[in-house]
Amino acid sequence: MDDSDEALMARVARGDERAFQLLARRHLPATIGLARRVLGNSADAEDVAQEALMRVWTYAPRWRPLALFRTWLTRIVVNLCLDRKRRAPWVELEAAGDIVDPAPGAGEKAESDERDRIVGAAIDKLPPRQRSAIVLTYTEGMSNAEVAEILDTSVSAVETLLVRGKQNLRRALGDMIDKDK
Amino acid sequence: MTNEQFDHLLGSALKRRAEMPVDDDAINRVLSRIAGPLPKQKQPLWRLPAVLVDWQFAPAWPRMAALACCAALGFGIGIAGLDRPCPSPIR
Numbered sequence: 151m152d153d154s155d156e157a158l159m160a161r162v163a164r165g166d167e168r169a170f171q172l173l174a175r176r177h178l179p180a181t182i183g184l185a186r187r188v189l190g191n192s193a194d195a196e197d198v199a200q201e202a203l204m205r206v207w208t209y210a211p212r213w214r215p216l217a218l219f220r221t222w223l224t225r226i227v228v229n230l231c232l233d234r235k236r237r238a239p240w241v242e243l244e245a246a247g248d249i250v251d252p253a254p255g256a257g258e259k260a261e262s263d264e265r266d267r268i269v270g271a272a273i274d275k276l277p278p279r280q281r282s283a284i285v286l287t288y289t290e291g292m293s294n295a296e297v298a299e300i301l302d303t304s305v306s307a308v309e310t311l312l313v314r315g316k317q318n319l320r321r322a323l324g325d326m327i328d329k330d331k
Numbered sequence: 332m333t334n335e336q337f338d339h340l341l342g343s344a345l346k347r348r349a350e351m352p353v354d355d356d357a358i359n360r361v362l363s364r365i366a367g368p369l370p371k372q373k374q375p376l377w378r379l380p381a382v383l384v385d386w387q388f389a390p391a392w393p394r395m396a397a398l399a400c401c402a403a404l405g406f407g408i409g410i411a412g413l414d415r416p417c418p419s420p421i422r
Contacts, residue, residue: 167369171362178361179353187348192357200361204370212375262347269344288342289349320337 155219162210170210174203177220181227187285188231190274198234202226217299224290225300228282235278272322280315283308 153172161169181202185195205226213222273281279301286297298308408414 163372165372170369171366174362174365175358178358182353182357182361183349183351186353187345196357196361200364203361203365207365207369208371208373211372265340266344266347269341270348273345284341285345288345316337316341319341 156215159210159213159215159219162207163213164211170207173206173219177223178203181223184224184227184285184290185231187289188228188278188282189234190270194234198227198230201230205230221296221299224286224292225302228286228300232278232282269319269323272319275322276315276318280311280318283311284315284319287312 155173155176158169158173162173178199181199182195185198185202186192189195189198202223206223213219273284276284282301283297286292286300287294292300294305294308294312298305301308301311
């Protein structure tokens, strides 16, 4: 039996709950991960993932395979994250940082973790659309055209979002960059 | 730091962030929340015109026959003049 996303969506559109569970199980880790990176909050990310999957179920009969299922799901997740950000203030992810590992080489790892934490905190402070563009480009590995489709904007607007986002990050990470020079 | 170096720093930091695994508990929590009775699905809006276009008359022959009988009866009543009021005897 064809168990591609598109084939499963065709079954979901006919009200097949088993196909929906299969599709949800397949995409849930990526969905929660993306929502967590855009929102910077694990609890909210779970809520968004749940809501996104419920939308997949509800609107499945209206879905037409013009784009990949993954692109459609990513668009739902990003839109839900942006809606949530408009309603609630930002909450930083792992503000307390990680526990330092006493193992050999732990010093380097701790330094790298600290750097990641600072970069993460700087990204969390970006405006929602700049942040979404950066997360989709750098962590999801999407092209500007795909990001434009997901954010419902033009490719040039995505390029502008990325340039401004990186400028803001450079400004926010100024001290860390200077230290590395 | 050049733009390329900054891109590399950003890319590697974000990639490491992306590699942080999503714990199974979170996945199971969401799966259990969507396992319950699912809401009604929204049907596509383009289904209605499709239904009208694909309308089949085949099973409607009895109805067509009834319509034809009504038309014939009406024609007969009209020709026979049964629909006209009787002339009043007082004029």
